Structures are given as structure tokens and as C-alpha cells.
Amino acid sequence: MQPQELVFVPLGGSGEIGLNLNLYGLDRQWLMVDLGISFADETLPGVDIVLPDPSFITARRKDLRGLVLTHAHEDHFGAIPYLWPDLGCPIWCTRFTAAVLRRKLDEHGIKGVPVHVVTPGERFQVGPFDCALIQVTHSIPEAHALALRTPLGNVLHTGDWKLDPAPLIGPATEIDDLEAFGREGVLALVCDSTNVLTPGTSGSEAEVRDSLMQLIGRQTTRVVLTTFASNIARLETAIKVARAVGREPCAVGRSMRRMIEAAREVGYLQDVPELIDERTASNLPRDKVLWLATGCQGEPRAALARIAAGQHPSIRLDPEDVVIFSSKIIPGNERTLYNLHNSLVARGIEVITEHDHFVHVSGHPCRDEVEQMYRWIRPQIAIPVHGEARHLHEHLALAHRLEVPEPLEVRNGDLVRLAPGPAQILDEVPTGRLVPENSHLLPADDDLYRTRRRLMAHGTILVGLVLDGYGSLLAAPQLSTFGAVDLEREEGLKGTVVDGIEDAIEALEDDAALEDERIRESVRAATRRSLRLPRDKRPIIEVQITRLARDTLDNLVDDAGMVG
Numbered sequence: 139m140q141p142q143e144l145v146f147v148p149l150g151g152s153g154e155i156g157l158n159l160n161l162y163g164l165d166r167q168w169l170m171v172d173l174g175i176s177f178a179d180e181t182l183p184g185v186d187i188v189l190p191d192p193s194f195i196t197a198r199r200k201d202l203r204g205l206v207l208t209h210a211h212e213d214h215f216g217a218i219p220y221l222w223p224d225l226g227c228p229i230w231c232t233r234f235t236a237a238v239l240r241r242k243l244d245e246h247g248i249k250g251v252p253v254h255v256v257t258p259g260e261r262f263q264v265g266p267f268d269c270a271l272i273q274v275t276h277s278i279p280e281a282h283a284l285a286l287r288t289p290l291g292n293v294l295h296t297g298d299w300k301l302d303p304a305p306l307i308g309p310a311t312e313i314d315d316l317e318a319f320g321r322e323g324v325l326a327l328v329c330d331s332t333n334v335l336t337p338g339t340s341g342s343e344a345e346v347r348d349s350l351m352q353l354i355g356r357q358t359t360r361v362v363l364t365t366f367a368s369n370i371a372r373l374e375t376a377i378k379v380a381r382a383v384g385r386e387p388c389a390v391g392r393s394m395r396r397m398i399e400a401a402r403e404v405g406y407l408q409d410v411p412e413l414i415d416e417r418t419a420s421n422l423p424r425d426k427v428l429w430l431a432t433g434c435q436g437e438p439r440a441a442l443a444r445i446a447a448g449q450h451p452s453i454r455l456d457p458e459d460v461v462i463f464s465s466k467i468i469p470g471n472e473r474t475l476y477n478l479h480n481s482l483v484a485r486g487i488e489v490i491t492e493h494d495h496f497v498h499v500s501g502h503p504c505r506d507e508v509e510q511m512y513r514w515i516r517p518q519i520a521i522p523v524h525g526e527a528r529h530l531h532e533h534l535a536l537a538h539r540l541e542v543p544e545p546l547e548v549r550n551g552d553l554v555r556l557a558p559g560p561a562q563i564l565d566e567v568p569t570g571r572l573v574p575e576n577s578h579l580l581p582a583d584d585d586l587y588r589t590r591r592r593l594m595a596h597g598t599i600l601v602g603l604v605l606d607g608y609g610s611l612l613a614a615p616q617l618s619t620f621g622a623v624d625l626e627r628e629e630g631l632k633g634t635v636v637d638g639i640e641d642a643i644e645a646l647e648d649d650a651a652l653e654d655e656r657i658r659e660s661v662r663a664a665t666r667r668s669l670r671l672p673r674d675k676r677p678i679i680e681v682q683i684t685r686l687a688r689d690t691l692d693n694l695v696d697d698a699g700m701v702g
């Protein structure tokens with residue numbers, strides 16, 4: 139029987155960069171593409187990562203046929219350890235992604251995940267979907283576009299990609315395969331928007347290698363180079379540059395060592411020299427080592443932050459040493475990173491970033507490359523993804539200029555019918571963000587985080603009351619504050635507040651004094667009043683009530699030998 143409907147539902151990554159989770163549905167059978175995380179921003183204090191809310195698909199897990207991973211970046215596969223146990227579906231990916239995934243699952247103690255390793259170009263079937271991965275260049279080995287063939291039309295889901303004639307690791311983007319898929323006729327192109335605001339092209343990894351060779355060759359002090367651990371081509375560059383300029387390469391940071399191990403296991407980094415260990419490196423003269431460190435985004439627990447703070451066991455930086463950030467700044471992360479730069483510069487260490495020197499190229503396509511993709515694929519429908527609103531908007535404008543018949547603006551949670559046409563948003567499904575907390579997941583809009591933000595901004599005041607059964611005070615109210623007001627140093631303030639609380643309790647009517655919640659309310663109000671808090675200052679005022687019968691108190695005091 140001919141299928142009735144082909145739909146696309148992004149649950150993450152459309153309207154934001156990160157948290158990629160895309161679904162394709164063919165007559166209620168589902169294929170998931172990617173399952174990623176994002177770093178938490180300042181609205182979630184104390185939280186490291188966030189996950190997309192998969193509840194739409196977990197409710198349909200019996201119809202979820204599988205998960206295809208485009209590549210092993212955290213924003214595409216980092217949520218698997220947290221969300222896979224509730225999905226339970228098989229996973230398809232290529233060798234390198236599988237090697238990195240296996241390490242990740244081991245680290246989280248997750249067993250029994252069925253992983254099918256496929257080779258690019260090979261056709262494989264996930265439920266009703268005829269799938270093939272097409273190799274594309276990106277800032278990690280083995281990134282792929284997913285070519286979906288369905289009886290209702292074909293879809294190219296690009297994943298993260300760019301064009302680079304000399305990517306150094308792995309083959310260049312398989313232009314022939316993309317063109318051939320385009321010739322088959324493509325219903326929808328679901329495409330990376332990250333760099334669509336940047337005109338021109340993204341540049342080549344080979345040019346970065348030449349540039350780093352010159353830059354590092356000139357240095358006469360310690361050099362630390364930091365980049366994403368998964369950028370194996372950049373690591374290979376750093377290792378080769380180190381050898382060429384008479385330095386020994388040494389990797390610091392667990393994630394970097396783990397990535398190098400995964401890359402070697404599947405056949406990358408074979409013709410580069412072994413790295414030396416930290417202990418050996420720390421005994422060499424300062425101009426004889428190239429340190430490769432994790433933490434290019436200023437992550438507080440990564441090697442570079444610890445080096446900058448002078449807390450790393452193997453490496454200590456001196457004035458005139460050099461730190462090269464061979465990476466971009468993830469938007470939203472500027473403050474963290476500038477703080478790290480500042481702490482290095484303040485100690486006389488030279489900081490070199492992509493603003494000072496050609497030390498990085500992006501792994502995403504700039505506008506000319508995106509245009510090129512449209513010329514190869516010639517889709518009926520354009521759906522920009524992997525971008526914030528401003529990226530998606532610009533990408534749509536580009537699709538209009540390129541005369542794509544149906545450019546469609548889509549956000550997380552839109553249920554989009556691709557065929558039969560015309561493409562249309564039919565419905566909105568639940569989306570959101572989840573935070574991993576110990577053994578469970580909490581929605582990012584949970585009260586816990588609202589309270590935490592309020593504590594950070596306004597502090598807290600604790601009031602302890604000991605009352606008898608009728609609501610009369612048996613002892614003076616106890617008052618402590620944390621980060622809210624300076625009770626100790628403001629003359630007489632504490633007494634004023636205590637008096638205010640006592641008055642408020644005395645003023646309560648008899649029946650109100652019997653109810654703890656009503657006492658709390660009036661004590662909170664009295665505390666605010668006595669402190670003369672401005673309207674926009676909202677500390678959390680926590681009132682703890684202990685009720686004692688009068689004779690209990692007398693006995694307690696007797697026991698303590700304080701009367702008599």
C-alpha cells in the first residue's frame with residue numbers, strides 16, 4: 139500500500155544551536171536523526187548541560203525504528219547516555235562515531251545499546267526508510283549527510299558540513315554523491331544554517347596548518363595550543379607542526395586523550411608520531427614541548443582553566459609563554475572565555491586567538507557554500523535548521539533568492555507535513571529542555587532553577603520561630619541571612635526586624651495564630667516591611683516554625699538546669 143504521509147518534526151536544534159533532535163515519520167513509523175546536548179547558559183546556574191525533551195517520541199517509542207547519527211559532536215549525540223534508556227531503539231552510525239559512542243556509553247555504565255556500523259554510501263533500511271550516509275567535511279572525522287529515500291519523496295538531511303578541498307583527515311565532501319542524489323530529485327533539503335550570516339567560504343584546514351607552522355615555529359617559550367578534542371585534523375596538524383619545529387607534542391585533558399585513542403582505533407592518526415606523556419614533557423626545556431590542552435571554551439574543569447589558574451600538576455606557565463586558541467568562541471560563551479584570556483594576560487602570558495592570527499577555520503558552511511549545496515540538490519522544499527532565529531531567517535531569505543519553490547520556516551515542535559504537498563506545519567508537539575540531576579531528569583523550567591536564580595540574585599533570609607500551641611512566641615525569633623542584607627553591620631537593623639516579627643505575631647487573630655501558613659505569611663510581610671526592601675529586591679524568606687506545648691518547654695529548661 140502506498141504510504142499516506144511523510145512528516146518532519148524537529149524537537150531540538152531549530153531556533154537554537156545545539157540539542158539536535160530531528161524526527162522523520164512515515165505513516166507513524168519514526169526515524170530519529172541525532173540526539174544532542176547543549177551547554178547550559180546563565181539562566182541555569184549550577185547546571186552544566188541541557189538535553190532536548192523527547193517526550194513526544196518516548197510516548198511513541200514502540201514506533202521508533204531507529205536513531206541515525208550524523209557525527210560524534212556533543213550537540214548531535216551527547217544526549218544518548220541520558221535519553222536512550224527511555225527510547226531503546228537501535229543506532230546506526232559509522233566506525234569513528236561508534237568508537238566515540240562506545241567510550242561514552244562505557245563511561246556512563248550503559249549497556250546493551252544495539253549499534254549498527256555502516257559505511258558511507260551503503261544503503262541500509264531503518265523501518266520504512268531507505269537510508270544512506272554521504273560523507274561531508276566538518277570539524278570532526280566522519281561527518282555525514284543523511285540521504286533518505288521514501289516512496290513519497292527523498293530528503294537530504296545535511297547534518298553539519300562544509301566544503302574543503304583539503305580537509306587533511308578523511309575525504310572531502312562527496313560532491314559526486316550529492317549531485318547524484320540531487321539528480322534523483324529531492325523533495326526537501328534540511329540544511330545547516332550556522333554560518334549562513336557569513337559571506338564567502340569557510341576556508342581550508344590545510345591553510346590553518348601552514349599558518350600554525352609559521353606561528354609556532356617563531357615561538358621560543360612554552361606554547362599551549364587548545365582546540366576541540368574532537369577536531370582530529372587540528373590535533374594532527376598540531377602534532378605534525380610540533381615535530382616540524384622541534385617540539386614534542388603532549389596532550390593534557392582526558393577528553394583529548396580519549397578522542398585520540400578513538401581516532402587511532404579506527405585508523406586515523408596512523409602516520410603521526412606518538413605523543414609524550416605529561417611527566418616526560420614537564421621535564422623538557424620550555425621551548426621543546428607543544429602542549430595540547432582541552433578547554434578552548436573556558437570549561438572550568440578542563441585542562442586549560444586549571445593551567446591558567448596555576449593548578450595543573452604537570453604544567454606551569456611563566457610570563458611570555460604563549461597560549462593559542464585554535465578554535466572559535468561558541469556564541470554565549472564570550473564572558474567565560476574572556477575571563478580566561480584576562481587571567482592569562484594578567485600573568486604576562488600571550489594569548490593568540492582567531493582575532494589576532496589565522497589559527498582556525500569553521501566546520502560549517504558559509505553563505506557561498508550553502509548556495510552551492512542548493513545548486514547540487516535543487517530541492518522542492520528548503521528547511522533551514524541548526525541555527526538561531528537570525529540564522530534561520532537569513533537562510534530562508536537565501537532559499538527565496540535561489541528560487542526554491544517552498545522555503546519553510548520551522549521551529550522546535552513544529553510537525554511539518556512534507557508530502558503529500560504543499561509542505562505545511564500541521565501541528566505543534568511538546569518540546570523543551572531537560573536537565574540531568576543525579577539519577578533523574580528535570581524540566582529546565584522547574585521551580586528548582588527558578589529558586590536557584592532568585593537565591594543568586596537576591597539571597598535568602600531564615601526566620602526561626604518557637605511557638606506554643608496557641609501561636610504565642612516562646613522565645614525571641616531567630617534571624618539569619620545569606621547574601622540578602624547585611625544584618626550585622628547595619629546598626630539596630632536586626633532588632634527592628636525581630637520587633638517587627640514579634641508585633642506581627644501578636645497582632646494575629648486567635649484562629650490565624652493556629653495555622654502555620656498564615657503565620658508564615660504575616661512574618662514574611664513583616665520582615666520585608668522592617669527591612670524596607672525595595673519592590674524589586676525579592677530575597678527568599680523562609681519561616682521555620684516549631685510548636686511546643688508550654689509544659690514541654692518548661693521541662694526542657696528544667697532539664698538544662700537553667701531554672702530552679
Ligand SMILES: [Zn+2]
Pocket residue numbers: 209211214276298
Ligand atoms: Zn558538528
Ligand SMILES: [Zn+2]
Pocket residue numbers: 156211213214298524
Ligand atoms: Zn552541530
